[in-house]
Amino acid sequence: MNDTRTGDALVADYLRLVDLLLDHLPRARRQEILEGLAEHIADARAALTDESDSDLAAILQRVGTPEQIAAAEAQESGPPARRHPGGIEIVTMIALLAGMVMLPLVSLFIATAVMWFSKLWGRRDKLIVTALAAIGAAALVGYGAIFFTGGDEGPSSALGITGLVVSLGLWVVSALVSPIVAAWLLGRRIWTFGGQPVTAQAAPEVQAPHPQSQLTWPTLPPPAADPALLARRRRARNWLAVLAVVLLVGGAVALAFSIRSLVGGVFPNGAVRVAAPGTATITLDAPGTYEIAHEYEPLGPPDEDGFSGPPSASPNNLELVPAGGGVAVPIDPVQDGSMYGTLNREGVTVARFTIERPGRYVLTAGYPDGAQGPPTTLVVGRDDYNPVLALVGLGLGLCALSLGMLLAVVALIVHFTGGSRWS
Amino acid sequence: MHDMEPGEKGRDALLAQMRRGAIEHLILALLRKEERYAPELVQVLAGHDGMLTSEGTIYPLLSRLRRDGLVSTTWRESPSGPPRRYYQLTEAGQRALERFIHEWRRFATTMDVILEIDR
Numbered sequence: 001m002n003d004t005r006t007g008d009a010l011v012a013d014y015l016r017l018v019d020l021l022l023d024h025l026p027r028a029r030r031q032e033i034l035e036g037l038a039e040h041i042a043d044a045r046a047a048l049t050d051e052s053d054s055d056l057a058a059i060l061q062r063v064g065t066p067e068q069i070a071a072a073e074a075q076e077s078g079p080p081a082r083r084h085p086g087g088i089e090i091v092t093m094i095a096l097l098a099g100m101v102m103l104p105l106v107s108l109f110i111a112t113a114v115m116w117f118s119k120l121w122g123r124r125d126k127l128i129v130t131a132l133a134a135i136g137a138a139a140l141v142g143y144g145a146i147f148f149t150g151g152d153e154g155p156s157s158a159l160g161i162t163g164l165v166v167s168l169g170l171w172v173v174s175a176l177v178s179p180i181v182a183a184w185l186l187g188r189r190i191w192t193f194g195g196q197p198v199t200a201q202a203a204p205e206v207q208a209p210h211p212q213s214q215l216t217w218p219t220l221p222p223p224a225a226d227p228a229l230l231a232r233r234r235r236a237r238n239w240l241a242v243l244a245v246v247l248l249v250g251g252a253v254a255l256a257f258s259i260r261s262l263v264g265g266v267f268p269n270g271a272v273r274v275a276a277p278g279t280a281t282i283t284l285d286a287p288g289t290y291e292i293a294h295e296y297e298p299l300g301p302p303d304e305d306g307f308s309g310p311p312s313a314s315p316n317n318l319e320l321v322p323a324g325g326g327v328a329v330p331i332d333p334v335q336d337g338s339m340y341g342t343l344n345r346e347g348v349t350v351a352r353f354t355i356e357r358p359g360r361y362v363l364t365a366g367y368p369d370g371a372q373g374p375p376t377t378l379v380v381g382r383d384d385y386n387p388v389l390a391l392v393g394l395g396l397g398l399c400a401l402s403l404g405m406l407l408a409v410v411a412l413i414v415h416f417t418g419g420s421r422w423s
Numbered sequence: 424m425h426d427m428e429p430g431e432k433g434r435d436a437l438l439a440q441m442r443r444g445a446i447e448h449l450i451l452a453l454l455r456k457e458e459r460y461a462p463e464l465v466q467v468l469a470g471h472d473g474m475l476t477s478e479g480t481i482y483p484l485l486s487r488l489r490r491d492g493l494v495s496t497t498w499r500e501s502p503s504g505p506p507r508r509y510y511q512l513t514e515a516g517q518r519a520l521e522r523f524i525h526e527w528r529r530f531a532t533t534m535d536v537i538l539e540i541d542r
Contacts, residue, residue, distance in 0.1 A: 018479075029486060036461055036482035039508065043462050046504050062469075064477025072480035075443065076487040 021070035088118045096183040129182045136178035143170040172402045244407035251400030258393030271381030276315040276365040289354045295347035295377045315365045316350040323360035451520040454512040
């Protein structure tokens with residue numbers, strides 16, 4: 001007579017050992033074998049009227065050690081898949097990895113086509129890689145569509161920064177994400193990322209247990225795949241997932257801020273736009289130096305050389321007085337002011353001034369010497385805009401996003417293969 | 424004690440080799456007339472010397488036969504206890520079994536003839 005709970009725990013331990021030894025198998029196959037064993041043991045136990053420890057030991061003895069089960073499975077699986085890459089595999093990998101730098105999508109297509117002739121890669125891998133190539137192609141088509149719908153004017157004037165960001169994202173997908181994921185998928189079959197399966201050759205020839213021998217289990221030699229290793233793999237997967245989420249969120253935030261900053265114009269800190277020529281009341285909420293820029297539609301009518309550029313005259317006849325009256329703020333004209341450009345606007349700095357007291361001011365702007373000119377826009381903003389920062393943010397955000405996507409894919413693959421294909 | 428081991432090992436290895444190709448066809452043969460569930464198959468095979476090293480090793484084998492489409496499985500209520508997974512022979516399994524029987528007869532005849540030559 002034994003404690004049923006102890007017996008159940010013993011059986012659970014036994015099945016767990018088998019599970020560990022079959023770790024290299026796809027989950028469904030491992031599950032099928034484990035279910036069969038569990039039923040078998042339950043069946044044998046149910047036949048006993050009064051189960052003693054030695055009864056259970058005898059049942060498990062007859063079922064066989066976990067090593068015997070694993071050896072039998074290794075025989076069924078046949079010799080492991082050939083892992084030495086041949087010409088086809090080498091061409092595929094070179095096309096994927098080297099081509100990424102030079103001819104991103106073309107090389108992905110070449111790799112995909114060549115890959116189908118390989119015997120090393122399974123159908124599933126081939127289908128996934130083909131799907132990746134299709135996604136890459138779709139992304140490239142989207143990129144091209146955005147880039148060229150602008151017609152003669154290019155993407156900038158037609159679609160602005162959003163179009164640029166979307167097309168950049170699509171380009172990253174087609175040129176980086178697709179081939180990297182594909183290369184990882186295919187490469188792991190060659191460079192044995194996964195746990196080495198118990199091979200048919202290495203499987204020990206099973207000895208029939210001697211009927212009178214002591215039960216050797218559970219004092220078995222440690223299983224090949226030890227729990228610590230499995231736990232490490234699962235921890236690695238979790239960290240991967242966390243890192244992916246952090247990168248995705250961080251990348252999205254960085255992207256959002258840099259886009260907002262770029263779209264907001266060159267003067268993100270409370271830039272004010274006023275129509276010129278004309279008079280406007282503006283609020284300057286901090287003391288310091290401000291810049292006034294003449295902002296015009298870019299790519300206006302081309303000059304005789306066929307280039308469009310800044311208008312010849314700016315409304316730089318400026319006067320700034322406090323709204324409540326008082327002394328006019330001195331305005332320093334800026335010669336050859338720095339030009340700036342967002343994607344749908346361009347501007348040139350025309351003047352600079354410094355105020356001591358924040359508040360409301362009246363700005364009067366006209367063309368020099370009372371000349372007439374086209375209506376246009378002046379921008380007044382703090383002199384602390386740093387486009388480099390926004391562009392760096394944009395780049396880092398895109399990188400973080402694509403890396404995050406990649407890690408998320410890796411974490412998902414690790415998750416769905418039970419951690420056994422990753423070490 | 425040590426002197427005996429090579430002989431024991433040799434016998435086991437020989438049996439294992441002979442068993443390897445045969446056992447799956449024995450299972451197919453056992454399913455020819457009726458569907459059975461795994462412990463039943465084990466019971467019959469274990470009743471014959473040298474056919475099963477340990478009972479549990481049948482499960483990887485059954486799994487492979489099912490993957491190869493030679494047997495199929497159905498869950499059936501059992502009179503006592505949880506439902507059981509029953510194995511049936513598929514048409515492909517039937518064909519594989521007939522082919523094996525045919526080849527086995529030829530093979531066994533050849534073996535017998537040659538083994539008897541110099542007796």
